[in-house]
Each structure stands twice: as structure tokens, then as C-alpha cells.
Amino acid sequence: MSSPTVHRVRRRGLVVALMMLAACADAHADNFLSSLAQYRADIVYQAGQQMLMVAIAGLAAIVVAIPAGIWLSRPGRGRAAHLVLLSLNAGQAVPKLALLALAMSLLGIGAKPAIFGLWVATLLPIAMNTYEGLRAVPPTLIDAATGIGMTRRQILWRVEMPNAMYVIFAGLRTALAITVGTAPLAFLVGGGGLGELIFTGIDLSDFTMLLAGAIPTAALAIATDMLVAQMQFRLVPRGVNPQR
Amino acid sequence: MIKLQNLTKRFESRQSQAVVDDLTMDIGEGELCVLLGPSGCGKTTTLKMINRLVQPTSGKILIGGEDTASFNVVELRRRIGYVIQQVGLFPNMTVEGNIALVPQMLGWDKARTRKRVEELLELVALDPAVFMRCYPRDLSGGQQQRVGVARALAADPPVMLMDEPFGAIDPINRTAIQDEFRKIQRRLNKTVVFVSHDIDEAVKMADKIAIFRDGKLEQYGPPEELLARPASAFIANFVGSDRALKRLRLLCASDALMSSRAVARVGETHRNVRAALGSHPGGEVIVVDANGAPCGYLSAACLDAASVNADDRLDASLAMPLAATVRAGDDLRSVVSAMLAHGVSWFAVLDDAGRFAGYVSYAAIAALARAEDPGACAQAGLSVSTDDTAGFVPLAGQEEPSALTRAEEGA
Numbered sequence: 001m002s003s004p005t006v007h008r009v010r011r012r013g014l015v016v017a018l019m020m021l022a023a024c025a026d027a028h029a030d031n032f033l034s035s036l037a038q039y040r041a042d043i044v045y046q047a048g049q050q051m052l053m054v055a056i057a058g059l060a061a062i063v064v065a066i067p068a069g070i071w072l073s074r075p076g077r078g079r080a081a082h083l084v085l086l087s088l089n090a091g092q093a094v095p096k097l098a099l100l101a102l103a104m105s106l107l108g109i110g111a112k113p114a115i116f117g118l119w120v121a122t123l124l125p126i127a128m129n130t131y132e133g134l135r136a137v138p139p140t141l142i143d144a145a146t147g148i149g150m151t152r153r154q155i156l157w158r159v160e161m162p163n164a165m166y167v168i169f170a171g172l173r174t175a176l177a178i179t180v181g182t183a184p185l186a187f188l189v190g191g192g193g194l195g196e197l198i199f200t201g202i203d204l205s206d207f208t209m210l211l212a213g214a215i216p217t218a219a220l221a222i223a224t225d226m227l228v229a230q231m232q233f234r235l236v237p238r239g240v241n242p243q244r
Numbered sequence: 245m246i247k248l249q250n251l252t253k254r255f256e257s258r259q260s261q262a263v264v265d266d267l268t269m270d271i272g273e274g275e276l277c278v279l280l281g282p283s284g285c286g287k288t289t290t291l292k293m294i295n296r297l298v299q300p301t302s303g304k305i306l307i308g309g310e311d312t313a314s315f316n317v318v319e320l321r322r323r324i325g326y327v328i329q330q331v332g333l334f335p336n337m338t339v340e341g342n343i344a345l346v347p348q349m350l351g352w353d354k355a356r357t358r359k360r361v362e363e364l365l366e367l368v369a370l371d372p373a374v375f376m377r378c379y380p381r382d383l384s385g386g387q388q389q390r391v392g393v394a395r396a397l398a399a400d401p402p403v404m405l406m407d408e409p410f411g412a413i414d415p416i417n418r419t420a421i422q423d424e425f426r427k428i429q430r431r432l433n434k435t436v437v438f439v440s441h442d443i444d445e446a447v448k449m450a451d452k453i454a455i456f457r458d459g460k461l462e463q464y465g466p467p468e469e470l471l472a473r474p475a476s477a478f479i480a481n482f483v484g485s486d487r488a489l490k491r492l493r494l495l496c497a498s499d500a501l502m503s504s505r506a507v508a509r510v511g512e513t514h515r516n517v518r519a520a521l522g523s524h525p526g527g528e529v530i531v532v533d534a535n536g537a538p539c540g541y542l543s544a545a546c547l548d549a550a551s552v553n554a555d556d557r558l559d560a561s562l563a564m565p566l567a568a569t570v571r572a573g574d575d576l577r578s579v580v581s582a583m584l585a586h587g588v589s590w591f592a593v594l595d596d597a598g599r600f601a602g603y604v605s606y607a608a609i610a611a612l613a614r615a616e617d618p619g620a621c622a623q624a625g626l627s628v629s630t631d632d633t634a635g636f637v638p639l640a641g642q643e644e645p646s647a648l649t650r651a652e653e654g655a
Contacts, residue, residue, distance in 0.1 A: 138330075140328060140330040140331075140332045141332055141334060141335075143297070143328060143332060144326070144328055144330075144331075144332025144333075144334075145332075145334070146297060146321070147295060147297055147321060147326035147328070147332075147405075148321060148322070148325075148326050148345065148346055148395070148396070149318050149319070149320070149321030149322035149323075149324075149346065149349065150318075150345075150349065151318055154349070158334075158345075159334050159336070162334075162336035162337075163334075163335065163336055165336075237336040237337075238379060239334075239335045239336050239337065239338070239379030239380060239381060240335050240336045
């Protein structure tokens with residue numbers, strides 16, 4: 001399954017890396033690295049803060065979106081599924097910054113609206129891929145499973161989910177990569193995170209400070225994507241894993 | 245074993261017309277019953293009502309005397325093997341996982357399940373050591389359906405339902421898997437309901453064939469009966485204009501066998517050989533050696549040409565070689581086919597030990613094929629085997645030289 005968002009995140013990472021190279025060429029490399037190093041404590045602290053928000057929002061999204069995707073995929077829910085996915089799609093179209101502003105007006109300032117906003121942004125790709133993954137399981141498998149006497153629950157957990165797993169993981173990859181990449185915006189609603197370095201750097205026209213926030217953000221997004229890709233590779237059974 | 249009583253199914257979307265209409269039929273224990281008909285005739289719906297994948301609108305289904313409606317539907321299905329055309333192996337599980345599924349659900353312990361899986365793989369001619377750990381995607385279509393059959397047999401169900409199980413397999417593998425399945429089914433004495441739209445498959449596999457048309461049972465009986473006495477023009481049309489040929493496949497050479505008395509034995513006097521030839525209107529007799537194995541044939545003409553004394557002993561070198569022989573177990577369709585291929589009107593039939601068992605002639609086969617019903621069929625077979633005058637009628641238009649000599653000239 002292609003995931004354009006992941007590519008976008010990767011491209012963002014690439015741009016940052018190029019900027020870094022340009023900076024290196026401009027200033028003396030040692031000079032640049034040592035000036036980045038002065039933000040080390042900030043980077044570590046803010047990255048931790050940011051990843052915690054991502055983890056909470058991501059887990060909450062998984063807990064909600066996967067069951068929602070399963071529920072929607074059950075037979076006879078075609079219309080409901082259509083409406084729910086339509087509204088999730090609409091939600092996805094709202095710019096993340098607007099989403100955060102809305103969340104802030106509801107939940108006040110701090111980490112809470114940031115986590116809420118990230119959670120909403122993560123829901124759609126997971127729910128969507130769970131739903132599509134389950135619907136793509138061939139009906140003949142379900143016919144065979146029913147015919148040999150499996151219960152509906154057994155069919156879901158032993159046949160449908162394993163066969164949809166690859167697509168569900170693809171959704172997770174997309175969702176988490178977006179979330180990590182979007183997380184710096186949390187700073188704008190008082191949620192902290194690497195946005196603090198990025199936006200302060202922009203305001204002060206301090207290029208080094210900006211990069212001290214941007215480079216780790218890009219690195220984290222790429223690392224998250226790779227981690228989930230590894231999980232996808234290892235956890236999806238070999239018989240239904242096109243990579244193995 | 246399986247009784248369908250006044251079974252009817254109407255789908256809500258098509259309330260007016262019943263998909264299966266007041267169907268009543270019995271399937272005996274250990275029988276392989278093929279439900280046959282054009283698509284949309286209700287055969288698959290009937291099959292799926294047996295394991296309640298489709299709920300009947302009205303009517304009853306009894307398995308082993310018990311009403312299936314009284315069972316828990318999941319329990320019921322675990323007691324019925326189910327094989328579908330698309331195989332439906334679970335791609336996320338290994339071959340072992342697929343076959344072990346039903347035993348696991350029935351709570352078998354690991355050792356017993358594993359042993360059963362190995363046993364079943366051997367039964368369907370797949371090496372457990374090679375295939376247990378494979379995933380379905382590693383297997384060919386034919387191998388997958390073998391695993392599908394093994395999975396259906398896993399918990400040793402008395403009844404199996406098969407929905408065009410071999411329809412998607414290439415012709416060569418299909419023939420092999422059909423033969424093997426028929427053997428397995430006979431050996432394990434399974435009652436099988438088998439949906440097909442292929443008359444040839446049905447004739448080959450079935451103990452009984454049920455022909456459906458628009459949700460109604462048109463005719464139900466053994467294949468020989470359907471081919472010999474189609475109950476309606478629809479069935480005659482469905483079984484095809486070559487039904488006489490199809491029937492031949494259900495008979496074997498021994499059914500059309502004629503007496504083996506008229507033979508010339510090596511070492512006999514020529515006087516006796518002449519007598520044998522005289523008693524045989526075809527003018528050709530088979531020459532057998534001391535062990536009863538045929539070593540050629542003789543005609544009056546070649547005996548004349550040999551210019552021997554009546555008291556001389558028959559020498560094997562006088563016999564002319566046979567174009568071909570057939571085995572007693574060969575089906576008559578292939579015998580006729582061989583007759584056409586070799587341009588002869590009779591064959592010597594050998595028993596399993598390779599000894600001469602008798603003659604099979606075109607005339608005798610034709611008499612069998614014309615016989616109205618299986619009973620009469622057997623009588624016809626009996627009468628030609630005692631009455632040698634029904635003997636060697638040459639194939640149309642062949643008079644001189646004899647069929648066999650012509651075949652040799654050609655060779």
C-alpha cells in the first residue's frame with residue numbers, strides 16, 4: 001500500500017538534511033555542530049515531551065480507531081461506514097493548525113489540546129486502513145471459515161484480522177509518521193515539544209536554534225516510520241506478508 | 245444418511261420464485277451424490293442448506309435421523325466437512341495450521357492433532373515433512389485443494405459437502421485428484437454431497453446423480469440409469485448427445501466379454517485349429533501358448549497358405565502378431581477408441597495375470613450400448629458372452645481384407 005504521507009515526511013527530512021548540509025558548507029562544520037550542541041539538554045527534554053504526546057495520542061487513536069474500523073466493516077453497516085469515513089475524511093481535511101486552535105478553545109492551553117489534536121489527526125488513517133483491510137479479505141475465506149464451523153469471533157481474530165494485518169500496519173505507519181511530524185505544532189497551544197526550538201528560532205531568526213528543533217523532529221519521524229515498518233515486517237504472518 | 249424433506253428456499257429479493265422448490269431426496273450412507281445442473285438451478289443453495297450456511301424457508305434436513313435445525317449451528321458444521329471451489333485455505337496459517345483448525349476447535353490435544361495432520365497429508369499424497377510448514381501461497385492449485393480436502397476430513401466427519409471442488413484445477417491434475425478422492429471416499433465410507441456442472445465428472449464420480457432444473461429435482465438415480473433412460477428432453481439434452489459413449493465409460497471390457505472357447509493352442513493339431521476356426525464365424529481365432537498368454541492370431545487364409553498337414557502340431561511362428569490387446573478392467577469407451585485407432589473390430593481381452601480371457605467385439609459393445617436400461621444391459625452382456633454368433637462384425641464398410649490385416653498393412 002502506498003502511503004504518500006510517509007513520503008512527504010521523508011521528503012521533509014531530506015529538505016532538513018540539505019539545509020543542514022548548506023549550513024555546514026556555510027559555517028565551519030565544527031562550529032555548527034558545537035553550536036547545535038549547546039541545545040542538547042533542550043533537545044532531549046523537548047523530544048521526550050513531544051514523543052510522550054505522540055505516544056499518548058497514538059495509543060489512544062489505536063484503541064479507538066481499530067475497534068471502530070472493525071465495527072464499521074461488519075456486514076450490514078455499509079451506510080454507517082460510509083458516513084463515518086466521510087466525516088473522518090472531512091476532519092482530515094481541516095488543517096492541523098486550525099484543529100489545534102479549535103482544541104485549544106475547547107480544552108484550554110497546555111498538553112491536553114495538543115494531544116487531542118494529534119489524536120484526531122491520527123484516527124482516520126488507522127480506522128480507514130482497518131476498515132479497508134478487513135473488507136479486502138476474500139469472501140470465500142469467510143465462507144470457508146463459516147462452513148467449517150468457526151464462530152464469528154473466531155473468524156474475526158483468526159482469519160480476518162491476520163489477513164488484514166498488513167494493511168492495518170500500513171495505516172499505522174502513515175498515521176504515526178504524520179503525528180510525529182505534526183507534533184511541533186503543539187508548542188503553539190502551550191503543549192511544549194521541539195516546536196519550542198523551531199518557532200523560537202524562527203522568531204529570533206536564529207537558524208541554528210531552528211535546526212536544533214527541526215533536525216531531531218525529522219529524525220524522529222523517520223525513526224518512527226522505520227520502527228513501525230519493522231513491526232509490520234515481523235508481526236504480520238509470513239503467508240500474508242508480501243515483504244517476506 | 246441425509247434426508248431432505250420438502251425443502252424450499254425463497255430469497256427475500258425474489259419472493260415470487262423459489263430457488264429450491266419442495267425438494268425431497270435421500271442420500272444413503274457412504275454414497276457420493278452429485279448435484280448436477282446448469283448454474284442458477286439451486287444445487288449450491290441446496291448444498292449450503294445442509295450445513296445451514298443458507299437457512300431453508302421451509303422443509304427439513306435430517307442427518308443420521310436427526311433434524312439439523314435442532315443442532316447448534318457451529319457444532320453441526322464442525323461435524324460436516326466442507327470443501328469449496330476457491331479452496332478457501334487461510335493464507336495466514338501454514339498447511340498444518342489449516343488442517344489442525346477443526347481438531348483444535350474440538351479441543352483435541354496437540355499430539356493427537358499433529359498425528360492426524362500427518363496422517364491426512366499422507367492420505368492426500370502430500371509429504372508431511374515437506375508440506376506441513378508451507379503456507380498456502382507456496383502450493384500449486386492442485387496441492388491447495390488436496391490440503392482443502394484434508395482439512396475437510398480432519399475431524400473425520402461422516403458427511404462431506406463439496407461445492408465444485410475440482411472445478412478450478414487444470415484437467416490433468418483434476419483427473420488425478422478425482423480418482424484419488426473417489427478412492428479415499430470409498431475407503432473411508434464418507435457420505436458426500438458434491439455439486440458439479442460437469443456431466444463427465446458426475447458420471448465418473450457419482451453413485452447417484454441428482455439433476456436440477458429451476459430449483460426442482462428433474463431426475464435422481466445412478467449414472468447408468470440417467471444415461472440410459474433420461475426422464476425428460478431436458479435431461480437428455482443436458483447429458484449430451486454422446487450419452488451412449490458416456491455410458492460406455494461406466495462399463496468395462498469384462499462386461500462385453502465373449503466366450504474364450506474358440507482358441508487355438510500352441511501344440512494342438514491343425515485339425516483342431518481348423519475346427520476352432522470353423523466354429524467361429526469371424527474366421528479368426530486367437531493363438532495362446534501353454535500358459536494361456538496370447539501370442540497372436542490365425543485366420544483360415546493364413547492356415548491355407550502355410551500348407552501344413554492336418555496332424556501337424558500348431559507352431560507359434562504361424563500366428564500373426566496382434567495389433568493390440570485390452571485388459572478386462574479397461575472401460576469400454578477406451579476400448580472403442582482403441583478399435584477406431586487400430587482399425588479392428590475385435591480385441592483379445594487379458595485378465596490381470598496377462599492370460600487370454602476372451603474376446604470383446606464391436607458388435608457386442610454396440611449391443612450393450614443400445615440396451616435400454618442397466619438391467620437389460622447386464623442381460624445383453626450375458627447373452628453375447630454365451631452366443632458366439634453375435635461375434636466378429638467388422639466395422640462399417642470393412643470386408644476384405646480383414647480388419648486386423650489391414651491394420652498391419654498400415655503399420
